[in-house]
Amino acid sequence: MDLPEPNFEIIARKPQIVARLQTVLTHDAVIYDEHEVKAYECDGLSAYRCPPMIVVLPSSTEEVVAVLKICHAEGVPVVPRGSGTSLSGGALPTADSVVLGVSKLNKVLETNYDDRYIRVQAGRTNLSVTGAVEAHDFFYAPDPSSQLACAIAGNIAMNSGGAHCLKYGVTTNNLLGVKMVTMEGEVLDIGGAHLDAAGYDLLGLICGSEGQLGVVTEATLRILHKPEGARPVLIGYDSNEVAGACVSDIIKAGVLPVAIEFMDRPVIRAAEKFVNAGYPDVEALLIVEVEGSASEIDEQLALICAIAKRHNPVELRESQSEEESATIWKGRKAAFGAMGQISDYMCLDGTIPVSQLPFVLGRIAEMSEEYGLAVGNVFHAGDGNMHPLILYDANKEGDLELCEKMGAEILKLCVEVGGCLTGEHGVGIEKRDLMGTQYTDADIEIQLGVKDVFDPKWLLNPAKVFPLTLTESRRAS
Amino acid sequence: MNPTSETELAEAIASAKGPLRIVGGDTRKIGNPVEGEALHTSGLSGITLYEPGALTLVAQAGTPLAEIEAALASENQRLPFEPNDMRALFGTKGQSTIGGVVATNASGPRRIQAGACRDSVIGVRFVDGQGQILKNGGRVMKNVTGYDLVKLMTGSHGTLGVLSEISFKVLPAPEATATVMIDGQSDEEAVATMSDALGSPFDVNGAAHVAGQTVIRVEGLAGSVKYRAAELVKKLGGEVVDFDWTTVRDVLPFANQTGDVWRFSVKPSDGPKLGAALRETGAEVIYDWGGGLVWALSTGGDMRGLMGDIAGHATLIRGTGYPVFHPESTGIRLLNEGLRMKFDPRNILNVGRM
Numbered sequence: 001m002d003l004p005e006p007n008f009e010i011i012a013r014k015p016q017i018v019a020r021l022q023t024v025l026t027h028d029a030v031i032y033d034e035h036e037v038k039a040y041e042c043d044g045l046s047a048y049r050c051p052p053m054i055v056v057l058p059s060s061t062e063e064v065v066a067v068l069k070i071c072h073a074e075g076v077p078v079v080p081r082g083s084g085t086s087l088s089g090g091a092l093p094t095a096d097s098v099v100l101g102v103s104k105l106n107k108v109l110e111t112n113y114d115d116r117y118i119r120v121q122a123g124r125t126n127l128s129v130t131g132a133v134e135a136h137d138f139f140y141a142p143d144p145s146s147q148l149a150c151a152i153a154g155n156i157a158m159n160s161g162g163a164h165c166l167k168y169g170v171t172t173n174n175l176l177g178v179k180m181v182t183m184e185g186e187v188l189d190i191g192g193a194h195l196d197a198a199g200y201d202l203l204g205l206i207c208g209s210e211g212q213l214g215v216v217t218e219a220t221l222r223i224l225h226k227p228e229g230a231r232p233v234l235i236g237y238d239s240n241e242v243a244g245a246c247v248s249d250i251i252k253a254g255v256l257p258v259a260i261e262f263m264d265r266p267v268i269r270a271a272e273k274f275v276n277a278g279y280p281d282v283e284a285l286l287i288v289e290v291e292g293s294a295s296e297i298d299e300q301l302a303l304i305c306a307i308a309k310r311h312n313p314v315e316l317r318e319s320q321s322e323e324e325s326a327t328i329w330k331g332r333k334a335a336f337g338a339m340g341q342i343s344d345y346m347c348l349d350g351t352i353p354v355s356q357l358p359f360v361l362g363r364i365a366e367m368s369e370e371y372g373l374a375v376g377n378v379f380h381a382g383d384g385n386m387h388p389l390i391l392y393d394a395n396k397e398g399d400l401e402l403c404e405k406m407g408a409e410i411l412k413l414c415v416e417v418g419g420c421l422t423g424e425h426g427v428g429i430e431k432r433d434l435m436g437t438q439y440t441d442a443d444i445e446i447q448l449g450v451k452d453v454f455d456p457k458w459l460l461n462p463a464k465v466f467p468l469t470l471t472e473s474r475r476a477s
Numbered sequence: 478m479n480p481t482s483e484t485e486l487a488e489a490i491a492s493a494k495g496p497l498r499i500v501g502g503d504t505r506k507i508g509n510p511v512e513g514e515a516l517h518t519s520g521l522s523g524i525t526l527y528e529p530g531a532l533t534l535v536a537q538a539g540t541p542l543a544e545i546e547a548a549l550a551s552e553n554q555r556l557p558f559e560p561n562d563m564r565a566l567f568g569t570k571g572q573s574t575i576g577g578v579v580a581t582n583a584s585g586p587r588r589i590q591a592g593a594c595r596d597s598v599i600g601v602r603f604v605d606g607q608g609q610i611l612k613n614g615g616r617v618m619k620n621v622t623g624y625d626l627v628k629l630m631t632g633s634h635g636t637l638g639v640l641s642e643i644s645f646k647v648l649p650a651p652e653a654t655a656t657v658m659i660d661g662q663s664d665e666e667a668v669a670t671m672s673d674a675l676g677s678p679f680d681v682n683g684a685a686h687v688a689g690q691t692v693i694r695v696e697g698l699a700g701s702v703k704y705r706a707a708e709l710v711k712k713l714g715g716e717v718v719d720f721d722w723t724t725v726r727d728v729l730p731f732a733n734q735t736g737d738v739w740r741f742s743v744k745p746s747d748g749p750k751l752g753a754a755l756r757e758t759g760a761e762v763i764y765d766w767g768g769g770l771v772w773a774l775s776t777g778g779d780m781r782g783l784m785g786d787i788a789g790h791a792t793l794i795r796g797t798g799y800p801v802f803h804p805e806s807t808g809i810r811l812l813n814e815g816l817r818m819k820f821d822p823r824n825i826l827n828v829g830r831m
Contacts, residue, residue, distance in 0.1 A: 112744075112746075113676055114669075114672040114676070114745065114746050115672070115744045115745050115746050115769075116672075116675060116676060117744075137678075138676075158621060159621045159625065161619055165619065169592060169596060170619060172596075172625065172628070173592050173596045182808075186808055187808075188806075188808045188809065188812075189806075190809070192744075192788050192789070193744035193788065194742045194743050194744050194769060194788060194789035194790070195588065195589075195593070195742050195766060195769055195770070196582065196584070196588075196593055196595070196632075196742055197632065197790075198742075198790035198792070198802060198803035198805065199802055199803070199805055199809070199813060199831060200629060200632070200633055200637075200813050200816065200831075201582075201595055201628045201629055201631060201632055201633075202629075202809065202812065202813075203628075204595060204625055204627075204628020204629060204631075205624060205625060205626070205628055205629045207625065207628075208621045208624065208625045209624050209625075225676050225677055225678045226678060227678050227680075228678045248530035248531070249530070251530055251531070251532055251649075252529050252530045252552075252649075253649075254553055254649035254650070254651075254652065255649070255698065256648065256649060292680075292701060293701075293704060295700060295701075295704055296698070296700070296701040296704060296705075299698050299700045299701055300698065300701075303698075351617040351618075351619045351620055352617065353528060353531045353533065353616060353617060354528075354530060354531040354532075355528055355530055355531050380619070383617070383618045383619050384531070384617050384618070384619070385617075385619040418615065418616055418617070419615065419616075419617045420615050420617055420620040420622045421622045422620075422621050422622050423617070423619035423620060423621065424619055424621055425621070426621055427621075427622060427623065431622070435622070435623065438615075438622055438623075439612070439622075439623060440611075440612075442609050442610075442611055443611050443612055443613065443623075444623070446605065446609075446611055446626070446819065446820065447613075447623050447624045447626065449819035449820075450624055450626070450629075450816065450819065451624075452815075452819065453812060453815035453816055453818075453819060454812065465623060465624075466623075
């Protein structure tokens, strides 16, 4: 992956830019020491690193405005950063950039249970949003695996999903409003506690724009009352194809589980070794979770188990207790970490039509043979959002490049069968150069036009999302 | 103009010499009147792909809504967002098209639980003001590849492009439905009841207050619906009744009456305050979305002005004399104008509609 050449003329002005930033922020909120800025050199896509020129940590919307006005006047690229958990390099700096971290913006501003929303500063972590309302038995639905660490700001930038979005939707379906600062330093209030837009749905446009249209400092989020209970069932099959068919049948049957998660043998074994989740050693494992009162859960699980049995499962086990349910989920949530114990890996995020699951899993297995790189699959099967983990050795010359080549081939396959490059992680730098497989130049050009409107000087997170060759003239101007 | 394919649509727009007025089924008369040659989408008709096992349906924009609903019903599925039928309210005839539904983001009572039309649309193909065929999103329900222009196109009333094909996430139709009705509540009591219901674990997907009756809906598997309806009666009072939700969805109480029809979106707890101000002018009021969607039938006057400092927006759905859409702040207006210039630089698509 190529990173754009930094602008040395900007880097030469670093002392002057630091001095200006220090006039609007406290001194400890402007980090410019070359050792200290290294803490911000990468995000969750840690194969790529580049220390930024400066890091700023504003404490209020007003401070964000002041910072952006300075950067706009100085012509300095700004890379917004939530908690730095992006798996696609969304928060990867360039050497000539100012990283704008929102971690100090973490307050709850308002909770309203009658109208079912919470208003928070955008640096607040995903899980602590639920933490702020769970005493009232409410929760915030989107639950990315990184929810302990990831910030709402990053969730909005990437339109993050999670395991339970089959029922509750992704970030964009749970976001009611934002306060956003444009690159020129203008504060916009978009949406609010009411539903839907008066005119164009700018909120929908901003969500998922990877920090390229503005810096979100506050968010109004929909909160929901917790269900009375939830219970998963484990279903094991001796082939991926049969597991895929079972998923499709469950969905078609009219019962909509909150989650249908899929793991294949390499991941099952790794997760089992890591956290002793009690998983059977099978080819494909489904975790299907339903919600409701005890009787409602029984009603739904009876239907699901009847469907599962028609496909001759090797194992079918309903969770019998809350502890067992927690253990079952622990294995799934730890799956990435467990694979990381075994090897370096690259996590893909393509989405495919559910009907194509067996075919795509078969093709991935073939590619794994061809490239000589092992692959584990763990993903949200209900919505077709796959997460193939390609294992490689970072210390072995050429292995990362081989892994990326195979990853690109898998993502192209996802697009070919009617899916997309990324379901919830975002394009970032990782899938930037593959955009042309999904979109024509004209499809991309209209998106670049949208950025022109919000950020005419192309200073906000400019080297992301789109192929560098297509954005070069805009970034240079 | 009556193109019968996306290519013909693109050619028609590229060769247009003046402004175009985009016409689907012409059943939803929402927005300012538009001058220009009529561009009909009815020739772009038909379901292109329907995969019940993937909860996905793709249709050309001119496909009648009724055809899509029938296809879904045959597989025991439905559109999640309960699009309304505006023919009675506007006194229009003909067939609502799916393109018109999407262009107006038409969303019914289930919006509070299943999301709006914009939440179910997962992909669009459209032709911009220069005659370019463009696409965004696709046919999978999780897709964050590039900017979400799907949301931008939904509800843009044909001012950014002419939709040619739309993909939807659909949902299973429920095995059972039940409505709990509480009779004789004031607006304040009704909104408090609806907030209680929507803040419960019982997955309420309809909450409205019309003609003194508060109605709360649950849907799902038969046993579950029976259980939740009983729990709601215990919590809120009232009884389980048969109720026709098209009354609320299609605003039927206002259908055969003269007067302006306004639609407000506010936070539910602000609903009764707005409702009281509206009623003081002699307007009739219906609440949907737990109190957050307020429909008003007015004999005249600027009902939007009654919002005062209440946050939200008002749309003049039927009637004249006031701006149809809520005035925007300068910052938002400039962004919207900038977007329109990018999507329709010749300024020919439904000019002045919004």
